[in-house]
Amino acid sequence: MERQRRSFTEEYKRQAVELVVSSGRSITSVGKELGLRDSVLRRWVDKSGGPGFGDRPVAPGERTAAHGARHSKKVDRDLCRNPDMSFRFIEDHRDAYPVRLMCAVLEVSPAGYYAWRDRPVSKRTKSNAALLAAIRQVHQDSNGRYGSPRVHAVLRRQGRGASRGRIERMMRRHGIRAIRAPPRRVGTTDSRHNLPIAPNLIARDFSAPVPNRIWLADITYIPTAEGWLYLAAVMDLFSRKIVGWAMRDHMQVELAAAALTMAIQQQRPQPG
Structure with missing residues (x-):
């Protein structure tokens, strides 16, 4: 053969x-x-x-x-x-x-x-598999926001006796991490103060008959790789054109003054 x-x-x-x-x-x-x-x-x-x-x-x-x-x-x-x-x-x-x-x-x-x-699967292996499934479920239910302390607290309320250290090790081993929310910033407008308030000259009438009669200004902030960037802008209500602007790493008086100075130098408005 x-x-x-x-x-x-x-x-x-x-x-x-x-x-x-x-x-x-x-x-x-x-x-x-x-x-x-x-x-x-x-x-x-x-x-x-x-x-x-x-x-x-x-x-x-x-x-x-x-x-x-x-x-x-x-x-x-x-x-x-x-x-x-x-x-x-x-x-x-x-x-x-x-x-x-x-x-x-x-x-x-x-x-x-x-x-x-x-050989048959050990009790420890079965326990780890069940615990890992429970951890993934809690993490998913929290939309990925929970780290090991919160996951441990939820599992304790569910009656699981696993220690926080064991849960932390298992999450680290399997790459389960909490998604960190971006830091919140306080708004640029704070009305809780006792400072003088300028009179409302527009009275919600957002129209202008000619250029350089009514300017609007505002400040906002922009997240960058180097930190927060503050932007002040001045807009002509007639043309909706930005006539002055300034950027700084702070939100002090000099920021708004620089934007207004640029608008005055470029537009040269007449008195009144």
Whole structure:
């Protein structure tokens, strides 16, 4: 019976070659781990351009030109020290990379991964999943405004006994943050004072027969990257044209006076 020939994707070949180059292990050792013949894996390595691989295995600790130029990314040591993190990484990427290849890179056994995958979910994991769902719901109900203190208070009212520290850690781990509202500014008009009030000469008649007879003025504020910018403007009621303006980082008398001075210099109104 003719033996069926195995086929490998280019991505699988590249990962196998990278395992040989980055781990410093021999072609025989890696080939045995992946279930490949030495001749097949050596041919892939030679094709990749790694110098010296066609004649001998890479000695432990030896760095080649291909290693330095093409394999600058290193395996996260935290993954290798924590089997649970390694198994979780393999589970999340099993559709993109071969399981045995990832187990070899992360220095865990395939049997250990499959045992981890098949074991029942712990009570703590279930509790964390339920708490995370509750946190997301409270955060969503608040339109993203609640941080961990308010989320904790709402969950306590719901009867959940999770501590504020646990909720804060879980929100930080999953990127759940409170949306900060922009700072509110006090309006430019403040009628609560005992200062003299100018008489109302217009009496809500917003019409003017000729230019430079009635001017209107106002002050507003504009948020910028460097802080609040205050703008004073003077408008001719006849033409609705801005005849004077000034900008400052404060709202003092000098701001309004500068806008009025510009209007007088440009328009040169007659007396009266």
